[in-house]
Amino acid sequence: MKVVVLILLLGLVCAAQEAPAELDPTQITADWRSILTAADNKEKIEEGGPLRVYMRRLECTENCSSIAIKFYVKFQDACFPLNIVAERKGEVYRTGYMGANFFELIPISDNALAIYSENFDGVTTTKVTHLLAIGDGVTQEEIQQYEELNKEWGIPTENVEDLTGTDDCPP
Template sequence: MKTVFLTLLLGLVCAAQEAPAELDPSQITGDWRSILTAADNKEKIEEGGPLRAYVRRFECIDSCSSLSIKFYAKFLKQCTFLNVVAEREGDVYQVGYMGSNFFELIPVSENSLVVYGENFDGVKVTKVTQLLAKGNDVTEEEIQQYEELNKERGIPTEHEEDLTQTDDCPQ
């Protein structure tokens, strides 16, 4: 089990080479809205799936050494508010939610951010991404950058879901 976690963490650390070493808390902290999500195991992010989340806010703690994440998940079509705190090791955060999660934050622009994570549910590792915006939408260029990142990580474009179409949870 420890071997799987170490392999997962090492893979994310290697993948994080393009991310800046230090996150700017002012760029991360704030209100966010989930725009798109994708996963190599699409059923995990489909409506009712365990990894389908509607992010609302990130809050850096201690220069982003910890990250408070406020989001909604839908269970039986009911919005459930959750607040989890992820701990940072290098460029990678770890948090327990529907298994073990290791993720990195990749700023795309001043108003958009990609979250790339790997979830281990005890059996299988699922690669998952989300494109977040500080407003209600993103540019075509930001979508292209998001899709390129998914391609680099082995996540098919056809596994992409538009979260704005199903996000009826409170702001």
């Protein structure tokens, strides 16, 4: 099991084509809303899917060495709040939710943030992305940047789900 986790972590680190800039806590700590999500296994992010989440807040601690994450999941049309903490190892964060998750944050603009994640559920690895916004929406340019990132990560455009119409969870 440790070997699988190490391979996943190594793969995620090697997948980064260039070293991302140091994260600025002021860019990350905010109230965020989920706008779009995508995955290479679309079933995981469809309504009722285990990786369909509605983000609410990211908060960097200790210069982003860890991030407190507040989000909702929906089960049978009921919203359930979750709070988790992700620990940073290099440019990659690790946390447990529906398995082991390794992710990185990619600021797109002052009001938009992309998250690339790999979820290992004990059997398979699923690539998942999220486009988050401060406020209720994003620009077409921010969506295009998100779509380009999905292409780089091998996630088909037809696997993108719009979360704005189904997010009726509390703020």
